[in-house]
Amino acid sequence: xxxxxxxxxxxxxxxxxxxxxxxxxxxxxxxxxxxxxxxxxxxxxxxxxxxxxxxxxxxxxxxxxxxxxxxxxxxxxxxxxxxxxxxxxxxxxxxxxxxxxxxxxxxxxxxxxxxxxxxxxxxxxxxxxxxxxxxxxxxxxxxxxxxxxxxxxxxxxxxxxxxxxxxxxxxxxxxxxxxxxxxxxxxxxxxxxxxxxxx
Amino acid sequence: xxxxxxxxxxxxxxxxxxxxxxxxxxxxxxxxxxxxxxxxxxxxxxxxxxxxxxxxxxxxxxxxxxxxxxxxxxxxxxxxxxxxxxxxxxxxxxxxxxxxxxxxxxxxxxxxxxxxxxxxxxxxxxxxxxxxxxxxxxxxxxxxxxxxxxxxxxxxxxxxxxxxxxxxxxxxxxxxxxxxxxxxxxxxxxxxxxxxxxx
DNA sequence: AATGAAAGGATTAAGCC
DNA sequence: GGCTTAATCCTTTCATT
Numbered sequence: 149x150x151x152x153x154x155x156x157x158x159x160x161x162x163x164x165x166x167x168x169x170x171x172x173x174x175x176x177x178x179x180x181x182x183x184x185x186x187x188x189x190x191x192x193x194x195x196x197x198x199x200x201x202x203x204x205x206x207x208x209x210x211x212x213x214x215x216x217x218x219x220x221x222x223x224x225x226x227x228x229x230x231x232x233x234x235x236x237x238x239x240x241x242x243x244x245x246x247x248x249x250x251x252x253x254x255x256x257x258x259x260x261x262x263x264x265x266x267x268x269x270x271x272x273x274x275x276x277x278x279x280x281x282x283x284x285x286x287x288x289x290x291x292x293x294x295x296x297x298x299x300x301x302x303x304x305x306x307x308x309x310x311x312x313x314x315x316x317x318x319x320x321x322x323x324x325x326x327x328x329x330x331x332x333x334x335x336x337x338x339x340x341x342x343x344x345x346x347x
Numbered sequence: 348x349x350x351x352x353x354x355x356x357x358x359x360x361x362x363x364x365x366x367x368x369x370x371x372x373x374x375x376x377x378x379x380x381x382x383x384x385x386x387x388x389x390x391x392x393x394x395x396x397x398x399x400x401x402x403x404x405x406x407x408x409x410x411x412x413x414x415x416x417x418x419x420x421x422x423x424x425x426x427x428x429x430x431x432x433x434x435x436x437x438x439x440x441x442x443x444x445x446x447x448x449x450x451x452x453x454x455x456x457x458x459x460x461x462x463x464x465x466x467x468x469x470x471x472x473x474x475x476x477x478x479x480x481x482x483x484x485x486x487x488x489x490x491x492x493x494x495x496x497x498x499x500x501x502x503x504x505x506x507x508x509x510x511x512x513x514x515x516x517x518x519x520x521x522x523x524x525x526x527x528x529x530x531x532x533x534x535x536x537x538x539x540x541x542x543x544x545x546x
Numbered sequence: 547a548a549t550g551a552a553a554g555g556a557t558t559a560a561g562c563c
Numbered sequence: 564g565g566c567t568t569a570a571t572c573c574t575t576t577c578a579t580t
Contacts, residue, residue, distance in 0.1 A: 150564080150565090160402070160404065163401070163402050164401050164402050164404065165399070165401070166399065166400055166401075167366045167367065167399075167400040167401050167402055168366065168367060168400040170554085170555055170556085171555075171556065171557095172554085172555060172556085173555095180566080180567090181566070181567055181568075182555080182556070182557085183556085183557070183558085183566085183567075183568090184565075184566060184567080186556075186557075187565080187566090195408070196405050196408060197404060197405055197408050197409065198402050198403070198404060198405075199402075199403040199404065199405050200364070200365065200366075200402070200403045200491070201365055201366040201367045201400070201401075201402060201403075202362070202363050202364070202365075202366050202400075202401060202402065202403050202491045203359070203362050203363050203366055203397050203398075203399070203400060203401065203491075204397070204398040204399045204400075204401050205359065205363065205396060205397060205398065205493070206395050206396055206397075206398050209394070209395060209396050210396065210493075217445050217447065217453060233486070233488065236490075237488055237490040238490075240490075240492050240493075242490055243489065243490060243492075244443060244455075244487075244488070244489055244490075245486075245487075245488040245489075245490075246416050246455055246484050246486065246487055246488075247484060247485050247486030247487075247488075248416065248482045248483065248484055248485065249482070249483040249484065249485050250482070250483075252482075254416060254453075254482075256443075256445055283447045283448070283449070283451075283453075284447065284448040284449075285445050285446060285447055285448065286446050286447065286448050287432070287444075287445065287446030288443075288444075288445055288446075289432065289436055289443070289444040289445075289446075290442065290443050290444075291435075291436040291437075291439075291441055291442060291443075291444075292399070292401045292402070293439050293442075294404070294409075294439075325408055369573080369574055369575085370574070370575065371573080371574060371575085372574095379547075379548090380547065380548050380549075381574075381575070381576090382547075382548075382549090382575080382576075382577085383547050383548075385575070385576075386547085
């Protein structure tokens with residue numbers, strides 16, 4: 149594997165702004181040939197930096213429930229948190245889910261006007277929820293900038309930059325980057341412990 | 348103008364899943380010709396339902412600050428709220444901004460590890476902020492589904508479905524849909540009052 | 547909204563450094 | 564390994580009905 153370089157970031161920025169921009173355009177912008185750009189985009193996908201090409205849709209213009217922000221207090225067990233998060237993401241009404249360091253899930257959704265609790269406990273397991281708090285929203289905005297992000301991949305175990313020695317692995321469906329095999333091993337051990345302790 | 352129909356929604360769903368899918372593919376999926384799909388996509392853009400073609404990027408894989416969720420209490424003046432929101436969106440470090448019905452701004456950002464307050468007041472006007480609250484995040488997820496969204500555009504003034512009589516107008520840079528010209532007039536009046544009262 | 551022709555972009559394969 | 568060029572194939576656009 150190779151480091152991401154400034155060119156990859158320039159490609160990301162350009163695609164973030166218009167994901168349908170022709171590769172030949174990108175190629176010109178970053179001074180490469182179209183196939184070279186295509187290769188880099190493919191690598192960005194493989195490595196999981198680009199999760200998908202998609203749309204920014206203005207959902208306030210579409211029917212379908214009241215936009216709310218919800219703060220959920222979840223059981224501290226790792227599996228409970230990720231199970232609830234996954235249930236929310238799969239519900240079809242939830243757009244964003246933020247997991248806090250204290251095992252809260254804050255999410256934004258469009259819900260039926262009446263009986264929020266019925267909707268919630270239809271989506272997630274009531275037993276896993278401590279308390280919750282609902283706020284009405286009047287606006288939802290998204291800035292698809294890369295902003296202050298510097299370049300380079302970070303090792304999820306030690307935080308170092310991932311370079312040529314790097315390894316990328318899928319664990320339980322999620323893609324993780326490591327700077328070296330030993331970080332991968334340590335992470336897997338930590339992960340297994342967490343999972344066991346929680347299950 | 349014409350209503351959005353089930354075909355438009357099918358196109359949205361398909362593009363949400365892969366925004367680079369060829370129009371010829373979409374055409375086959377919805378049983379139309381490629382130019383017809385192209386026209387519909389152009390209309391979805393014109394009307395503001397599609398804000399842009401973009402990427403879903405896994406920012407946890409990139410360097411650049413600690414992910415946090417912030418709850419900002421802002422002056423209730425409409426202009427203050429939208430000015431602060433715009434400043435956040437333009438900062439480059441803020442990804443999502445939710446505006447609550449009570450003039451709070453809840454946003455997700457990646458910020459420098461130290462001195463959050465310095466960062467915040469570098470981005471937004473300190474005078475407009477009442478209080479704020481910061482939470483550390485361990486995960487940020489997004490579900491690009493259309494979910495329970497039924498079809499049709501909603502009038503921002505009265506909530507009715509926007510049909511053939513509809514009008515779409517840009518006010519202060521934002522695109523709004525109205526079911527009829529009189530709703531547009533009423534909205535403009537309300538908007539002007541709000542602006543005056545706040546300024 | 548469909549058709550067909552013309553223009554434009556993507557992808558492949560071969561070869562270079 | 565990563566790049567380029569050139570050829571091929573596919574997609575989009577435009578004029579027309």
